[in-house]
Amino acid sequence: MARFQSLSEAVADNLNDGDTVAFEGFTHLIPHAAAHEAIRQGRKDLTLIRMTPDIIYDQLIGMGLARKVVFSYAGNPGVGLLRRMRDAIENNWPRALETEEHSHAAMANAYEAGAAGLPCAIFRGYRGAGLKDVNPAIKSVTCPFTGEELAAVPAHRPDVAFIHAQKANRRGDVLIEGIVGVQKEVVLAAKRAVVTVEEIVDDFEGLHPNLCVLPHWTVTSIVEVPGGAHPSYAHGYYPRDNSAYLEWDKISADRDVFTRWMKENVLDSTPDVFAARVKGL
Amino acid sequence: MTDLSNVTPTEMMTIAAARALSNDDVCFVGIGAPSAACNVARLTHAPGITLIYESGTIGTAPDVLPLSIGDGELCETAVTTVSVPEMFRYWLQGGRISVGFLGAAQLDRFGNINTTVIGDYRHPKVRLPGGGGAPEIATSCRQVFITMKQATRGMVEKIDFYTSFGHGEGGDHRKRLGIDTEGPTLLITDLALWKPDPDTKEFTVVSMHPGVTRERVQETCGWKVRFAERVEETPPPSKQELTALRELQARTERAHGKKGN
Known part of the structure; x- marks a missing residue:
């Protein structure tokens, strides 16, 4: 049964040191706010699963939270390489990183198999x-x-999955639309699932009956974090902040610039800043 | 206005690649140069083409080139958007794609592609992004087109990693592995069009773009180039083609603050 929680509670309750965790979102609905909370709470020795580790995995890896990454495309989409992940693989900075590499087809199938038991x-x-x-x-x-x-x-069977979505209703059912990626599969494959949403609405009355909905009893925890996908996007709410992806290439190119940026924008920050980041996009 | 006298090699490459696509094609589009070519085809001679991006967007018609394969506009303009597992299972693996359009960091003469690592896999000199959808695009689409700019470090005698399989060692290598799709049938570079030899499957230059010499093709390629018995000259871009490409890029630049390929 879904619980409505604060982001710090949801991460504290669901993500443990040593867990296998998937923060998913195929370009769209990437749970940036949740990943930042995991970094603030300083989880250790995580095995990270994701089809397209991009900025958030670069951040989790660069901050030393990850022991291993399971992935199929490690790039900054449309921009280039993931510099923190590369530094970990090529130079063991800030720690050695084990990799398990697949194709997209394999990862998508592995999530589906996990969801199918x-x-x-x-x-x-x-x-x-x-x-x-x-x-x-x-x-x-x-x-x-x-x-x-x-x-x-x-099959992928993560201990916990984090996704972002557009809406939850008061019961805790979750609605996803647009590019749905593997959001449904990762939640159903995981033992626990935390969903951050743009907004909580009373009900889903009047919506199309075939929209992608995760019933409340498939979700462990729901957190309202407006803007929580930024600089990824939420279809119907705000567009992708492409300039932030271009900017990341420069921030991540240098260990000191990266470390300073993470302190200012993540460690010394809160989930509340996300709403302001998407204003005017 | 469109100036036909100063066509860049990259523009020629994109337009030559666009021409290879037909109105009836169902095309799985890679990001970067393939995306530009596929959309130029859609905006010129192939308005009915179905463009599919691996984010699950089927029959998409973006007004600007996406920065990523999952930009919102791909979904907004698509006929339908499916989940990523469905994309790879029903549509790609199900044999519904006629052309897979790929780029490459490293390519060999048999159309094998590396986008994984430069150097040793365990201790890479450069860790590249990896294959993404390419390993299965290369074997499940009925045919594969490859587009890249020529350079000796990209077109190499031996690739460091087989991210996606082309014709392997050449000849009937695909058939021996039980792969019944055609594989790479066309390579479009900034200098030439290449097609595999029917028997050896080695890429052979069949057409050179206007003003390009055999020497130039050879000095930008890491293997000894084979030329077809008769090498054509690629027709220069028409006004319509060049206008479509330049307007698309101008719209893209305005939208992203960055030039599309």
Whole structure:
């Protein structure tokens, strides 16, 4: 049953040192505010899962919270490379980072298998690809009916998932629209799920019956954080702040600039600043 | 007004790539140069083309080039937006895509692509973003077009990592792995159009863009270039093509404060 909490309570109750955690959002609805709260609370030794680790994973990794990252595309979308993640992989700064790398198809299938309660995902993939030679989690199975060899990867079953969404109602049902990514799958695959939302409304009366809704009993905790996806976006509320992604390339290029920026904008900050960041976008 | 006398090599590349797409294509679009080419095709000779981005947006028609594959405008202008698992399972794996359009950091003569690492995988000299959707785009789309600017560090004798499989070692390597799609059938660079030799599958120059010499093609390519028996000259951009591209880029620049590819 979903509880309505403050962000600090929700993170304290649901994210533990050593957890496997997925902060998901496929460009859209990325839970930036929640990741910043995890950084403020200083969680350690996390295994981070995400299809497209971008700025928030660069921040979590650069601040030394992560032991391992499971991913399929580690770039700053449309801008370039993830400089903090690279520094961790190439130079062990601020600590060594283990990586488990997949393709998007594998990650998406692994979330779906997790949501479906299956131990593994089976799909037609990785044919001729080098990743299967360097990632022991990529195996194959033979179809018992046709004999076709198919790729298999373990299901994702994170201890906790964090997503951002547009709305929750008073019961705690969560509504997601626009690019839905893997938001539904990651919540259903995880043991616990924290959802930050733009707003809490009385009910979902009059909305289209096929909108993506997560019933309240699939969600552990709901937190209202207007602007909580910034500089990612929330369809219907505010657009992507592309200039912040371009700016991140400069901030993340230097360890000292990064450390100062994180102190000013994350460690010494609160979730309340997000609402102001999306005003005027 | 559109000045046809100062076409840049990048503009020529984008327009040549756009021409390769048809109105009936269902195209899985990579970000960057492929995205520009696909949208120029849509704005000129192929208004009916279906553009699909891996964020789940199907049949999208953005007014400006997206900075990321998940920009809001892709969804707002799409025929439908599906979840990412559905995108990869039903649409890509299901065999519904005619052309996958990819860029490359490193490419070899058989159309194998590396966007993962420069150097050793465990101790990379440069850690690149990785494959994203490309490993399955390369094998599930009916054919693959590749577009990149020529440079010896990009077009190499041997790639450091097989992010996505092209024709492998050449010949029937795809077939031997049980892959029944065509793989890379066209490489569009800023200097030339290349097609795989029907038997060896080695990329062969079939057309050079106006003003480009064989020497220039060779000195910007890390392997010994093969030229087709008859090498055509790529027709220069038409006024309509160039106007469509430049207006698209101007709109993109205004929207993002940054020039699109």
